[in-house]
Amino acid sequence: MTFEQKNYLHYQLLALTGEVDLHNSPQVRKQLLAIVESGNSVIVDFSALSYIDS
Amino acid sequence: MLFRRILFESNITYFMSTFCIDYNVNIQEPYKKIMSMKRILHVEHSACTSQLCQIRDKVRDACHSLAYPESDINLITLVIDEACTNIIRYAYSGEPGRIVLEIFQHENEVIFHLQDFAKCIDKSCLKLRKKKLLEPGGLGLQLIYQVMDVVQLLPPKGSVGNILELKKHLPKGSQK
Numbered sequence: 191m192t193f194e195q196k197n198y199l200h201y202q203l204l205a206l207t208g209e210v211d212l213h214n215s216p217q218v219r220k221q222l223l224a225i226v227e228s229g230n231s232v233i234v235d236f237s238a239l240s241y242i243d244s
Numbered sequence: 245m246l247f248r249r250i251l252f253e254s255n256i257t258y259f260m261s262t263f264c265i266d267y268n269v270n271i272q273e274p275y276k277k278i279m280s281m282k283r284i285l286h287v288e289h290s291a292c293t294s295q296l297c298q299i300r301d302k303v304r305d306a307c308h309s310l311a312y313p314e315s316d317i318n319l320i321t322l323v324i325d326e327a328c329t330n331i332i333r334y335a336y337s338g339e340p341g342r343i344v345l346e347i348f349q350h351e352n353e354v355i356f357h358l359q360d361f362a363k364c365i366d367k368s369c370l371k372l373r374k375k376k377l378l379e380p381g382g383l384g385l386q387l388i389y390q391v392m393d394v395v396q397l398l399p400p401k402g403s404v405g406n407i408l409e410l411k412k413h414l415p416k417g418s419q420k
Binding site for chain 1: 293294296297300321322325326329332333383384387
């Protein structure tokens with residue numbers, strides 16, 4: 191799994207690629223929390239994600 | 245002549261009792277079914293999150309070989325991943341351990357066995373509990389029940405561990 195963060199209008203866009211599971215979801219969580227805690231709104235792009243668990 | 249016949253029959257009885265394994269006596273009832281099925285996959289992995297990706301790949305390959313439709317393959321892969329995740333998180337609680345995955349098939353019946361060697365869990369752990377939509381936890385179990393035809397916990401083969409048995413029928417006409 192890889193992710194890319196960039197500015198999109200007045201949002202932070204987090205684009206995920208590959209597969210997200212219990213092994214790498216803490217990375218995604220950490221990244222999302224960092225964006226939210228910095229006061230930004232976030233859009234998550236799942237379009238290049240081939241797998242995600244619950 | 246009679247003596248020779250008695251001697252012959254007693255030798256046969258000795259041979260049968262010595263060299264033939266009576267599976268009906270030794271195998272627990274829930275495992276009898278799989279004895280007559282073809283084993284499609286047998287893999288063993290450490291109960292570690294880094295192994296999940298490899299397990300999913302093996303499940304996908306096995307499901308492709310069984311000719312499941314693509315939509316079923318994705319859902320079955322998700323279900324096995326969810327079950328493995330539960331084993332790692334709750335059965336082993338992050339401690340080292342092993343997970344054995346076996347897949348058996350006979351005609352359109354396919355059985356998945358996921359075995360761990362942690363403490364035996366109570367069957368009530370497999371009960372679905374009513375939860376609010378956004379409440380965390382328990383979604384994996386809901387997915388497992390929604391996708392699979394049969395979900396049950398088998399008694400362990402030894403003194404420890406659990407075997408989760410999942411069944412998912414192949415659509416008629418799709419088995420190879």
